[in-house]
Amino acid sequence: MHLTYFTLANIRSVAQATIEPSAQFNLITGDNGAGKTSILEALHLLSNGKSFRGRVGEGLIQVGRPHLEIYARWASRSGLNRQLGLRHAGSEWEGRIDGQNCALLSDLCTALAAVTFEPGSHALIDGRSDQRRRMMDWGLFHVEPAFIQLWRRWSRAHKQRNALLKQRTHATAQMEAWEAELAQSGEAVTRLRADYIDALAPYVSQWADRLLPELGEAVLRFAPGWKRQSVSLEDALLVQRARDLAAGFTTAGPHRADWVVEFAQRSQGERLSRGQTKLAALIVILAQAEYYAHQNGEWPVVLLDDLASELDIAHRAAVLSALAEVGAQVFVTGTTAEDLSFPAAAQVRVFHVEHGVIERG
Numbered sequence: 200m201h202l203t204y205f206t207l208a209n210i211r212s213v214a215q216a217t218i219e220p221s222a223q224f225n226l227i228t229g230d231n232g233a234g235k236t237s238i239l240e241a242l243h244l245l246s247n248g249k250s251f252r253g254r255v256g257e258g259l260i261q262v263g264r265p266h267l268e269i270y271a272r273w274a275s276r277s278g279l280n281r282q283l284g285l286r287h288a289g290s291e292w293e294g295r296i297d298g299q300n301c302a303l304l305s306d307l308c309t310a311l312a313a314v315t316f317e318p319g320s321h322a323l324i325d326g327r328s329d330q331r332r333r334m335m336d337w338g339l340f341h342v343e344p345a346f347i348q349l350w351r352r353w354s355r356a357h358k359q360r361n362a363l364l365k366q367r368t369h370a371t372a373q374m375e376a377w378e379a380e381l382a383q384s385g386e387a388v389t390r391l392r393a394d395y396i397d398a399l400a401p402y403v404s405q406w407a408d409r410l411l412p413e414l415g416e417a418v419l420r421f422a423p424g425w426k427r428q429s430v431s432l433e434d435a436l437l438v439q440r441a442r443d444l445a446a447g448f449t450t451a452g453p454h455r456a457d458w459v460v461e462f463a464q465r466s467q468g469e470r471l472s473r474g475q476t477k478l479a480a481l482i483v484i485l486a487q488a489e490y491y492a493h494q495n496g497e498w499p500v501v502l503l504d505d506l507a508s509e510l511d512i513a514h515r516a517a518v519l520s521a522l523a524e525v526g527a528q529v530f531v532t533g534t535t536a537e538d539l540s541f542p543a544a545a546q547v548r549v550f551h552v553e554h555g556v557i558e559r560g
Contacts, residue, residue, distance in 0.1 A: 229552035312499035415463030424455035
């Protein structure tokens with residue numbers, strides 16, 4: 200998956216920019232606050248429905264502008280030219296895929312795949328579980344066609360059961376109907392998530408050998424959100440019903456699913472250093488990208504924000520060398536070109552950002 204052209208408008212300090220990127224490395228330089236991260240935010244938005252720095256309505260749209268706009272073209276693995284457009288006003292949006300109107304943001308986001316490593320990515324390891332669930336679901340949206348419909352069914356049933364719980368209702372027939380739907384769709388979602396984590400595990404192990412060998416073997420483990428080994432989700436919901444009525448929300452199920460990376464040279468519960476946490480997050484992100492490539496025959500676009508400040512020089516070089524070997528298209532930001540050491544034969548196109556204006560370097 201290689202972007203050939205994209206434009207963005209009204210994103211933070213960038214009023215308008217057009218970029219024709221290299222198929223390999225694209226280095227975006229500029230001072231802090233110049234607007235270089237906005238380019239990565241735009242691409243991340245197309246693939247994830249939100250910026251990695253918050254929702255669209257939380258400062259992403261340039262002050263005084265009614266909406267932002269992004270348009271991208273890329274070549275698919277079959278040689279077809281694809282295109283994607285998004286206009287987002289914060290609360291409302293319009294999207295087009297290959298010239299056709301798009302009704303669901305999730306459909307738009309699954310058209311273009313991009314993975315992102317940025318200063319907040321350490322939360323993938325030491326942050327809240329909702330970020331780890333989003334990572335699993337992003338992967339499944341892109342590799343398992345049946346997942347999105349199952350996820351929507353489960354999400355609707357979960358919201359309906361919670362609504363009944365908040366009303367403290369004892370309408371047993373209604374509750375049982377939504378619990379049956381929640382159990383059926385939730386079990387299916389959980390099976391796919393568990394299978395995905397199992398499939399991802401060897402890739403995590405391989406990237407850990409490359410980037411964190413001092414911590415020993417890396418093992419990726421899945422936690423379903425209830426005691427799945429001993430009880431079905433249907434039974435768990437029934438057992439928890441009285442407690443959930445008192446709490447006003449569902450306490451067991453796929454919405455509490457999680458995963459963890461454990462290293463052989465770290466005892467259970469022992470915290471990683473800040474640098475190790477960043478590398479562990481990058482390991483999972485690159486493992487997910489490589490698994491996507493294995494399933495789809497092409498790498499997703501790789502976005503690396505402020506790589507020089509996140510990794511030491513040896514790890515920077517190892518990551519860039521590995522990405523050059525697999526042929527991924529990479530966008531990486533840095534204060535100067537000297538911050539990064541690209542492989543000798545790499546194709547690098549440089550773009551410089553100053554006061555929100557992007558020029559070819």
